[in-house]
Amino acid sequence: MSKRNNRLSDDELRIIGQSVTTVMLGFDDALKDFISDCVRRGLREYTITYYKREVNDFRRWLLFTDRSLMISEVVRRDIDEYIDYLQQHKQLKPGTVNARIRALRTLFNFLYNTKQIDSNPMHKYPLMKERRGNIETFTIKQIKALLNTPDLNTFTGQRDYTFMLLLLETGIRLNEATGILAEDIKMSEGVVFIRQTKNHFHRYVPIQSKMKEQLRRYLKIRGTCETEHLFVTLDGKPMTRSSLQKVVRFHGDNAGIKGVRLSAHTFRHTFAKLSVINGAGIFELQKILGHSTMEMVRTYVNLFSSEVNQKHKEFSPLKDL
Known part of the structure; x- marks a missing residue:
């Protein structure tokens, strides 16, 4: 085993600047805290189910692409690549992609506002433009x-x-x-x-x-x-x-x-x-x-x-x- 470099890398220096809570907070614990907050605020069961479903899809993608499940390590580039995957590989419609974006935006806004992460990768993240088609009605x-x-x-x-x-x-x-x-x-x-x-x-x-x-x-x-x-x-x-x-x-x-x-x-x-x-x-x-x-x-x-x-x-x- 080679001797480690005594001078810390940029990534290691960033870890030093983070709080212990931020460094140790995993994706599952973060989601659990978020859902508990949703329940306390009295959100509808259907809304909570929506958040769980959409956020867990992002979690599966992180595992699929061999990325870390430490919530503080999720960066803007990860979000961009996930959205590209939804559009290009899964060929989801803009409305469906926007549902994922809204859920992730709400999750990371909560984590940032409660000081569980030091930076918010979803800050002002834009929605996809949707072309509103003809609205179906019964005759x-x-x-x-x-x-x-x-x-x-x-x-x-x-x-x-x-x-x-x-x-x-x-x-x-x-x-x-x-x-x-x-x-x-x-x-x-x-x-x-x-x-x-x-x-x-x-x-x-x-x-x-x-x-x-x-x-x-x-x-x-x-x-x-x-x-x-x-x-x-x-x-x-x-x-x-x-x-x-x-x-x-x-x-x-x-x-x-x-x-x-x-x-x-x-x-x-x-x-x-x-x-x-x-x-x-x-x-x-x-x-x-x-x-x-x-x-x-x-x-x-x-x-x-x-x-x-x-x-x-x-x-x-x-x-x-």
Whole structure:
């Protein structure tokens, strides 16, 4: 064994400048601290699962490329090469890559802010540009087919019909529908209380007579259950997010619907489209949908507003030719 050089290298000098906690903190311990903080802050289970999934993908890549799992040794170049791998090797779409970037950015921001690392490799890390494509919605014919598919002589049929009708009436997210309790249906006020929101701001969404009538029928059939959740299984247990997601796909397949994504989110887009067509204002739409910014609401208005088409008839350059 050769004699070591007494003069420390640049890398060894950097280690001296770091705190003992930073030097010794491994990737798994860092992730554990981060997830514990997420739980303390009351983040949704779905959000925590998202962080675990995306961050662990980066961990697997570090192992795959024989890199250190010491969190303080992750540098900007590692992040760049990981993103290149996602784009070029796995050929992931920009939206999927951005999901990974956001998760890693949140993790490293937490570690840096809590002084567990001395430098943040994700500081101001840019997202990929996404080209927003056409937003898929159901046609009126497809909506009728979906709503006519459940067997209303069965409990599950009544439940699924109520669920899909509520998605169409309110445009709520799948996760929001999962968290609705029976007590959140305010019949006299004509609203549903949405407690499990994306941005943690509770809100009320309005419902009209047809929706209230169906909810009354369903609640009577549902009866008393051990759980307070609105949508329940035959065993009286709360429907999970994944089981509710399968409802739309199941009935869409049975209805023979093709060419559109069979999901609760397509109902959300459909609600927005029909609301804009029927004259909903941008602020009303933002409040009902629960968007924290106007960006997505403006997208809906730009895509689905018929006002521009009507005005174009008046100023079209070809009008008098």
